[in-house]
Amino acid sequence: MKKLILTAFSLATAFVAHAQLQPTKQTPESSELWTPVPRLVTPGKPSAVGSGFTAPSDAIVLFDGKNLDSWVSGNEGGGPAPWTVADGALTCAPKKGDIVTKQSFSDYQLHIEWRAPAKVDGNGQGRGNSGIFMQGIYELQVLDSYNNPTYVNGQAGSIYKQTMPLVNPVVGPGEWQTYDVVYTAPHFNKDGQMVIPPYITVLLNGVLVQNHTAIQGTTPYVGQPMITPHGPGPIKLQDHNNTTSFRNVWIREI
Numbered sequence: 544m545k546k547l548i549l550t551a552f553s554l555a556t557a558f559v560a561h562a563q564l565q566p567t568k569q570t571p572e573s574s575e576l577w578t579p580v581p582r583l584v585t586p587g588k589p590s591a592v593g594s595g596f597t598a599p600s601d602a603i604v605l606f607d608g609k610n611l612d613s614w615v616s617g618n619e620g621g622g623p624a625p626w627t628v629a630d631g632a633l634t635c636a637p638k639k640g641d642i643v644t645k646q647s648f649s650d651y652q653l654h655i656e657w658r659a660p661a662k663v664d665g666n667g668q669g670r671g672n673s674g675i676f677m678q679g680i681y682e683l684q685v686l687d688s689y690n691n692p693t694y695v696n697g698q699a700g701s702i703y704k705q706t707m708p709l710v711n712p713v714v715g716p717g718e719w720q721t722y723d724v725v726y727t728a729p730h731f732n733k734d735g736q737m738v739i740p741p742y743i744t745v746l747l748n749g750v751l752v753q754n755h756t757a758i759q760g761t762t763p764y765v766g767q768p769m770i771t772p773h774g775p776g777p778i779k780l781q782d783h784n785n786t787t788s789f790r791n792v793w794i795r796e797i
């Protein structure tokens with residue numbers, strides 16, 4: 544009798560527990576979501592040379608190989624972007640200064656292709672050096688890191704002077720390489736403290752090199768990262784005195 548009561552109690556307990564976890568009868572359809580329907584986007588196509596995709600239908604094209612209409616000089620006073628356009632590529636004009644997009648951004652997916660000069664000249668940080676600055680502040684390093692030792696948090700795919708890349712998937716000098724970036728902007732409270740850091744995920748030539756990396760602050764050549772409150776900012780390309788080229792640059796705000 545005692546055993547029977549216990550069994551009945553166990554069954555009742557199991558039923559209550561089950562009822563709490565499963566308030567309604569579950570069907571395959573119970574766990575299907577049908578709305579909202581993701582927006583239809585027409586993907587780009589592999590670009591003519593190299594592995595990068597051209598802009599999908601909802602992207603803002605920042606450089607399509609023809610002109611610098613979306614860019615200005617990053618020098619004080621602004622003015623036209625002083626880099627050169629030839630053969631579908633945008634090339635740094637050494638000592639003319641950085642260039643920045645006219646438009647500012649916060650959270651985005653960025654695609655950009657780059658090429659270090661075919662003629663190897665210099666070594667370490669002096670070889671094919673440029674950079675892509677998120678919101679004009681945080682540098683994703685561009686460097687010819689093919690058989691070119693340097694500090695690892697300064698090689699291609701690094702968040703400059705902060706986070707080394709997970710691996711080094713670069714190809715040789717003179718070859719086009721792709722960066723696909725997902726970036727979300729930092730958030731600051733009313734006292735100017737950073738409550739959410741910038742996060743960045745980067746694929747270099749299709750290989751993950753930064754995985755949701757928290758950016759610690761500015762990326763200076765000398766000194767530690769600094770945190771200064773800011774709003775939306777441009778994409779900035781660095782003049783590091785090398786003729787590094789870019790092409791097929793597009794961005795999707797998220």
Ligand code: MG
Nearest residue numbers: 672673674685
């Ligand atoms: Mg650089």
